[in-house]
Amino acid sequence: MKKVLWLLPLCILLYACPFESTVALEPKPVEPVDSSLCGYWYGIVKDGSDFFGIEALDISRQSDSVYAITRYGKAIKGDIILPDTAYFTGYTSWIGDKQYMNVVADILLEEPRRKGRTPELKKQRVYYVAGIASKQDTLTVKTITETFSIKKNFGSPEAFKQAILQLTGNDKALYDEQYSLSYRKIPKPQPARSF
Secondary structure, three states, rough: OOOEEOOOOOOOOOOOOOOOEEOOOOOOOOOOOHHHEEEEEEEEOOOOOEEEEEEEEEEEEEEOEEEHHHEEEEEEEEEEEEEEEEEEEEEEEEEEEOOOOEEEEEEEEEOOEEEEEEEEEEEEEEEEEEEEEOOOOOEEEEEEOOOOOOOOOOOOHHHHHHHHHHHHHOOHHHHHHHHOEEEEEEOOOOOOOOO
């Protein structure tokens, strides 16, 4: 039995349980970087209880087709504040007229061994996918929900795309609305100067 030991929190999707795939929507990055997605984006997440979070995304161009994504987050529940920063890469894909971000993450899996032996750790690359749209100073991110499919390994990007295409008209089956986030583009805060 495999057990996830360490998982980079997804981007863009601090509180969601996103669908994890072994393939992205494209075999490799092909779409050129869209400069309208680059910048510093700020958002607030609230789940209806006393839990809320503050999240910022710093998206920049890493190469012609790849984005560098730094996610700054702070989750607050009652008196507990949990700061969190994570670093990702991502690239965009299109399915029809909808744009998606493929977020690349590496996780460590623990492979149990015989009694008394130290478990073996294996690194595995996974992809998280979110529908994205930018308009003026607003970035909307919709997480593909973990219940999107019982199948975790589609085998090919084309099979993954086809599964998404079948549900694109039904946002409730494809996206988790509770975890759909909107961000506003703001100037990047500068570090405070010491006296």
